[in-house]
Amino acid sequence: GAVVSQHPSWVICKSGTSVKIECRSLDFQATTMFWYRQFPKQSLMLMATSNEGSKATYEQGVEKDKFLINHASLTLSTLTVTSAHPEDSSFYICSARGQGSGYTFGSGTRLTVV
Amino acid sequence: SQELEQSPQSLIVQEGKNLTINCTSSKTLYGLYWYKQKYGEGLIFLMMLQKGGEEKSHEKITAKLDEKKQQSSLHITASQPSHAGIYLCGAGLNAGGTSYGKLTFGQGTILTVHP
Numbered sequence: 001g002a003v004v005s006q007h008p009s010w011v012i013c014k015s016g017t018s019v020k021i022e023c024r025s026l027d028f029q030a031t032t033m034f035w036y037r038q039f040p041k042q043s044l045m046l047m048a049t050s051n052e053g054s055k056a057t058y059e060q061g062v063e064k065d066k067f068l069i070n071h072a073s074l075t076l077s078t079l080t081v082t083s084a085h086p087e088d089s090s091f092y093i094c095s096a097r098g099q100g101s102g103y104t105f106g107s108g109t110r111l112t113v114v
Numbered sequence: 115s116q117e118l119e120q121s122p123q124s125l126i127v128q129e130g131k132n133l134t135i136n137c138t139s140s141k142t143l144y145g146l147y148w149y150k151q152k153y154g155e156g157l158i159f160l161m162m163l164q165k166g167g168e169e170k171s172h173e174k175i176t177a178k179l180d181e182k183k184q185q186s187s188l189h190i191t192a193s194q195p196s197h198a199g200i201y202l203c204g205a206g207l208n209a210g211g212t213s214y215g216k217l218t219f220g221q222g223t224i225l226t227v228h229p
Binding site for chain 1: 147149159188216222
């Protein structure tokens, strides 16, 4: 079945630094990738949708200059949290979808900003 | 207000008991997905329903989508501790369907199963 690999699974960074999270579709071409954020005991909140080769579409209230999304190929999308602050600490999950296929989720990345 | 309402928000049951989780929307659901999540981990796909009145089962879990495609239920028979986790429903809420569209998620239901 479809597999999405997300790395790193956890990361701790200092305030003010940037962190990059990768999401790879291993056995299918992901025409669309979605990035979600999840706070403890809460649901997934969609941050942005990206289609390969085009700019990401951000949800209302999500700062696109802070959360940079790149979807340069059909198998890789990255989320970069720039100038991270403690309030950016959260669980980030990507989801990938290929042509006519369902949604496959990565295993998530726990970001802690200290 | 939440576009997808899940109930209950949490559920504690004794092993062996049956339980039902509901997912309701005021909008038509274009593709309804059920996922299970362990805290701090990714989502495990359970089932996907598209047609009104559709019902699917896998092992002890049955999911249904009502005729109006505005409500879905997830039923677990003879629950086991391995069923514990967070159950999330996700759906496309746009008429364009989920062909390439985003999923909107409910708040999740935290299930605890006591042995």
